[in-house]
Amino acid sequence: MSHYYLNHLKELEAESIYVIREVFAQFQNPAILFSGGKDSIVLTHLARKAFFPAKIPFPLVHIDTGHNFPETMEYRDWLVDALGAKLIVGSVQDSIDKGRVREETGLNASRNVLQTTTLLDTIEQYKLDCCMGGARRDEEKARAKERFFSHRDEFGQWDPKNQRPELWHLFNGRKNMGEHFRVFPISNWTEMDVWQYILHDNIPLPQLYFAHERDVIERNGTLLAVSEFLNMRGDEIVHNKTVRFRTCGDLPITGAIESTASTLEEIIFEVAASRQTERGNRADDKRSETAMEDRKKQGYF
Amino acid sequence: MEHKAYLDMELLRFTTAGSVDDGKSTLIGRLLFDTKSIFEDQMEAVKRSSEKKGIQHIDLSLLTDGLKDEREQGITIDVAYRYFATPKRKFIIADTPGHVQYIRNMVTGASTANLALILVDARNGLTEQTYRHSYIASLLQIKHVIVCINKMDLVDYSEERFDDIVRDYKDFAAKLDIHDIRFIPISALHGDNVVHRSEKMEWYDGPTLIYLLETIHIASDENHIDCRFAVQTVIRPHSEDYHDFRGYAGRILGGIFRKGDEVMILPSGFTSTIKAIQTFDGELEEAFAPLSVTIELNDDIDISRGDMIVRVNNKPEVTQDVDIMVCWLNNNPMQLGHKYILRHTTREVRAMVKEIVYKIDINTMQRQEGEKQFAARDIGRIRLRTTAPVFTDPYRVNKHTGSLILIDEVTNETVAAGMIV
Structure with a gap:
């Protein structure tokens, strides 16, 4: 019976598709949180597989900080068009204009934290009762504690010490009015799994992930892309380097790495040999030791 | 790592339970460290936290304790999932606290595990925690148990001590429903028999822990005999290309379904035959657990979420x-x-x-x-x-x-x- 087993990518895929279908069946108005990063791209790809030959039955929700890489926006619009999916944009600029949040100031100012308010407002406005995200447990220590089905109270908050037990693959998405769920179908995937799967399924990605030339500055050991959104000190020197991005967040906080990897195979080789985690150069995680946990409790992704 | 080989790896899920004292965190740290699964920035962060807490050595438990309260109090509250890979397999560790008040976390971790790793302190022998964790492994029908007799360095790597504990455990395990139990003498602190063979215990000629984890046979953990398919949702595209398509989406929970099979639908009791087993990547001739697929039948029957498709002559x-x-x-x-x-x-x-x-x-x-x-x-x-x-x-x-x-x-x-x- 030896050929009746699945390799790990097939098993992970089967698990994720099962979770995505449970979301569709258990919720009234679920959506996919789409950042344009590789994890949400893989999630969207899996959702498409889960309902084939029907169209993907979820809208894509993009929380737009206004500080995007242009490559991400192009990719987003192309994908939405290709899938025939609905796109919902929650704008951080709108939240600022309405006085819901206040823009950070200073050298390391970013709109990362502000996204939480915009996200929760968007969830309320569109009455979304479940948002799927591409977060993985191997990414970060607070995320290692996440459930597949993660309950959020009426304030959108996560209570990590009082999570529902999650047994076998029996997911409990029951909730009261006003509460919602975050669901993470690729919880068990590692960065390596994601890259291998992208290669195996030949999933198109934004160009940011491949080596390209770019003007950058070096700050706190991280290479940051020069753009109109990055506040710079007078003494910071701009270099033109061959770089790529391992993650794809907001422009001013996502660090690049020097790399010449221009194909998926080369990226996989680089990931396998890497001695740094992929979020190691995300400024948003570096604000404190528990930066992710603190943000997640508030309702962050 | 050759990526082609990586594409064809098996996934093993195992659970560990215990407190900081019995060396569980050290063992996990050792597995991650010796298989080169800890990144430099993670190691740097742990070093910084260890120094801040005034600890001399690097506290590897900080790698596994993720929540603020856990790190502050030095305890594990919830299940944490860890991932590592060797060239042979990919591993998911469900790391759970071992105290009696955390049985629900132990049960949660055990519910999806192929294997349980049970740690015994060679100085203390079997404890209540050993009994508890073993009982839960048996109750949750984890097929394989590896008993790691740890801290062998503190009992002079004594073969006699190891044999005593093995005998005690076997006496106790006779009351349990676990059929594959292995014993390994280790020192997580020094790395003996974890990833590398111990030079201090030549009397032990069994495998190292990592060798067992890499090779233990798990392919038969799924049931490939009794066909079970629970319908999650019905797929009806209503598109021009798939105008009459009606597929039942779900995961195969047991057995091997083949195109043409005669099946029965529960609870209605209607029968039909399988027209096709669909996936995004093409039709399958056969499908088995735990694949997620979409099944089309040759007859129009009213089927909805919660119904089960089974073989006519093999019903639950x-x-x-x-x-x-x-x-x-x-x-x-x-x-x-x-x-x-x-x-x-x-x-x-x-x-x-x-x-x-x-x-x-x-x-x-x-x-x-x-x-x-x-x-x-x-x-x-x-x-x-x-x-x-x-x-x-x-x-x-x-x-x-x-x-x-x-x-x-x-x-x-x-x-x-x-x-x-």
């Missing part, structure tokens, strides 16, 4: 009386006559507690009869009566169709884990 039990071993997970106690929502496969029904048969004292494994209620962490046998039939197999025959959860109708919390007897 169709019943409203469910006899289970239950772990009570909630602080609100369960009483005779209480009603709950029961979720089994993709089916949701209401259930009432009809009878409390007995409770188990997990430390002595004695049965206590005549109990009136179950409090948090109680384990025992109960009988439920459901409002509509469920389609069950014994848990020991099929974990997917033999497991259920109970949900509180008011709080919506998952309050119990049940294994069908």
Whole structure:
């Protein structure tokens, strides 16, 4: 019976598709949180597989900080068009204009934290009762504690010490009015799994992930892309380097790495040999030791 | 790592339970470290935290304790999942706290595991925690158990001490339902027999821990005999290309389904044949657990979520009386006559507690009869009566169709884990 087993990518895929279908069946108005990063791209790809030959039955929700890489926006619009999916944009600029949040100031100012308010407002406005995200447990220590089905109270908050037990693959998405769920179908995937799967399924990605030339500055050991959104000190020197991005967040906080990897195979080789985690150069995680946990409790992704 | 090889790796899920004292965190740290799965920036962060706490050595438990309270108090509260890979396999560790108040986390971690790793301190021998964790592994029908007798360096790498503990464990395990138990003498601190063979224990000629983890046979952990497919949802594209398409989406929970098979649908009892097994990547001739697929039938039958597709001559039990071993997970106690929502496969029904048969004292494994209620962490046998039939197999025959959860109708919390007897 030896050929009746699945390799790990097939098993992970089967698990994720099962979770995505449970979301569709258990919720009234679920959506996919789409950042344009590789994890949400893989999630969207899996959702498409889960309902084939029907169209993907979820809208894509993009929380737009206004500080995007242009490559991400192009990719987003192309994908939405290709899938025939609905796109919902929650704008951080709108939240600022309405006085819901206040823009950070200073050298390391970013709109990362502000996204939480915009996200929760968007969830309320569109009455979304479940948002799927591409977060993985191997990414970060607070995320290692996440459930597949993660309950959020009426304030959108996560209570990590009082999570529902999650047994076998029996997911409990029951909730009261006003509460919602975050669901993470690729919880068990590692960065390596994601890259291998992208290669195996030949999933198109934004160009940011491949080596390209770019003007950058070096700050706190991280290479940051020069753009109109990055506040710079007078003494910071701009270099033109061959770089790529391992993650794809907001422009001013996502660090690049020097790399010449221009194909998926080369990226996989680089990931396998890497001695740094992929979020190691995300400024948003570096604000404190528990930066992710603190943000997640508030309702962050 | 050659990426082609990586594409064809098996996935092994294992669980560990225990407290910081018995060296569990050190062992996990050692596995991650010796398989080169810890990144430099993670190591730097752990070093910084260790220094801040005034600890001389690098505290590897900080790698596994993720929440603020856990790090501050030096305890593990919740299940944490860890990932590592060797060239042969990919591993998911469900790392759970071992104290008695965290049985629900242990049960959660054990529910998806192929294998349980049980740590015994060579100086202390078997403890209540060993019994508890072993009992849960047996109750949750984890097929493989590896008993790591740790801290061998503190007993002079004594073969005699190892043999004594193995004998004690075998005596105790005779009462359990675990068929594959292995023993390894290790020192997690020094790395003996974890990833590298020990030079201090030449008397031991068995495998290292990592060798066992890489090679233990898990392909037969799924049931490939009894065909079970629980419908999650119905796919009807209503598009021009697929105008009449009607597919049943779900995951194969047991057996091997083939195109052309004669099948029966529960609860209706109608029969049909499989027209096609669809996936995004093309049609399959056959499909087996745990694949997620979409099944098309040759007849138009009313089928919806919660229905089950099975083989005509191999049916699960169709019943409203469910006899289970239950772990009570909630602080609100369960009483005779209480009603709950029961979720089994993709089916949701209401259930009432009809009878409390007995409770188990997990430390002595004695049965206590005549109990009136179950409090948090109680384990025992109960009988439920459901409002509509469920389609069950014994848990020991099929974990997917033999497991259920109970949900509180008011709080919506998952309050119990049940294994069908």
